Amino acid sequence: MRLRLVAIGAAAVLSLSGCAIFGPEGGPGGAGMKKPALAPTTAEDAVDAVRGADGVQRATVTLTDGLRFTPSTVRAQPGTVELTFVNGGATPHDVAVSDAGGTPDTGNLNGGARGTVRVTVTAPGRYPYPCLYHASSGMVGTLVIG
Ligand SMILES: [Cu+2]
Incomplete structure (x- = not known):
């Protein structure tokens, strides 16, 4: 015993x-x-853009009333990336995505609205996608190319 x-x-x-x-x-x-080799801002909050038959890499990002992006990081390879932003809350947002050619943005997105931004990025790097209304509150996501 x-x-x-x-x-x-x-x-x-x-x-x-x-x-x-x-x-x-x-x-x-x-x-x-x-954990991916390219360490995003928040490892558990990153997605890989999915390449379609047309070669465009796509990902969907939700905008929250907590003034955050879900996911906060999208990973893709050099080329054309199409990001669709869906406002999952009630607070309006306006998202801009940096690329070499400018800063295309979604325009104002009220609650429930969605907007798509297409950018072509050839240089590996980190490209921020801030909410133009709430960037100062930390509402900035990152497109990681590489
Ligand atoms: Cu916002």
Whole structure:
């Protein structure tokens, strides 16, 4: 009986130390192992634009009443990228996307509205897409080309 208690205690110590080694990411197969090589602002909040049959890479970004983009980061390869912004709240937004040729923007988007911006970016880099109304509140997303 005493031996069994000791064995259980040892197993508990082993499992605890296992957590300590890998931390909150959870070890192999955990969320922490899936971080992309290009580290976005918020790793768990990035998406890859999907290339369509026409070669255009597309992603959809939701605008929130919390004055944030979801996702805050879109990754794509050099070429044409089409970002569709959907206002998921009630607060109006106006999103501009930087590229080499200018700063096309969605225009005002009231609650529930959507707007699409198409940019062609050939140089790898980070291209911000700020909300023109709320950039000073930190409402800035990033298009990562590379
Ligand atoms: Cu905004």
